[in-house]
Amino acid sequence: MKMRSFLLALMCCSLFWSCKDDDAQPVNEPQLIIKFKFDPTQERLGNLGTPVGIPEGNAAQSPNFNVMSAHYIELAPTATTALGDGQIIYKGLETTAGGANAVDFQQAKIVTENETFLSIPLNSVQAGTYEWARISLTYQNYNIGFLFNGTDYTGTLASFVGFNNYITNYDVDTQNVIVNDNKLQGYWAFETLGNVSEGQAPDGATTVPNPIANTSPVPPGSCVVTGEFENGFTITGEETQNVVITMSLSTNNSFEWTEVTADGKFEPSIGEQVVDMGFRGLKPIVE
Structure with a gap:
């Protein structure tokens, strides 16, 4: 009899805890999810967000992207919303380990296409209508073609386009580069055939399209690319x-x-210099 009472009590206890666990299951909240797409057919824009060609004396190519990272994402209600006054939905970590404040590259999230x-609860974003998106882009890694001694090759380029980047080390392709310092916008490293070369694009050369520059400018060197939602x-x-x-x-x-030789092929061995690595426009698309 005592055994039956014990087993009955145990079953009731198990049922109680089972029900309690079921009741405690979290409700799945709808999320706002951010992804990136790399489009070589999208319009090529200049700093003011208008279509531009390639300057005389230069050449360009559309890279084959591997990965990228961003440091800041903001939704702006109107074209007059100042940078930072919109809804900031993401901001990465920063550090002064290299001296001046910089993006902490070692803590950055790097993703493929x-x-x-980013995935955050929708209820954490203020209700309303947003016409513009802003993204501070920080890191790009892609493959490009180049010419050496009359032969075409492919190499991998890692470029840092954030306002300032504290880097301990990073992989270009198969090779690891140790820095342990801050690097300003435009720093890059190029790997091919197991060798790595490093360089720095000229100050202010990185294109950062902003179609609302006249009403809502962004600081020079910030790499905050701005794009308009088609229907808000x-x-x-x-x-x-x-x-x-x-x-x-x-x-x-x-x-x-x-270009040193006007053939439309990147040939760094004869002194052809990188001048721009910035994205050429942003279109935020609501799926």
Whole structure:
């Protein structure tokens, strides 16, 4: 009899805890998900967000992207919303380990195309309509073609386009580069055939398209690319499903250099210099 009472009590206890666990399951909140796309067919824009060609004496190519990273994402209600006054949905870590304040590259999230970069609860974003998206881009890694002694090769380029970047070390392709210092916007390293060379694009040479520069400028060197939602982006606060925004970035002839031989091929061995590595436009697309 005592055994039956004990077993009955044990079963009731198990049922109680089972029910309690089920009741405690978290409700899946709808998320705002941010992904990136690299589009070599998207319009090639200049700093003011208008279509531009390649300057005389230069040449360019559309890189084959591997990965990228961003440091800051903001949704802006209007074209007059000042940088920082919109809804900031992401900001990466910074550090003064290299002296001046800089992006902490070792803590940066690096993603491939269509990989989720950010996922936050939709209810953490203020309800309203947003016309513009801003992204501070910091790191790009891609493959480019180049010419050496009359033969075409492919190499991998890692470029840092953030306002300032504290880097301990990083992989270009198969080779690791040790820095342990700050590097300003435009620092790059190029790997091919097991060898790595490093360089620095001229100050202010990196293109940062901003179609609303006249009403909402961004600081020089910030690499805050701005793009317009085609029909605006509205959050009601009553969403029940995930919302995905794909940040489509123009890679249309985004790698640019000065030509020594006017053949449209990058030939660093004869002194052709990298002058621009910035994305050439942003289109935020609500899926």
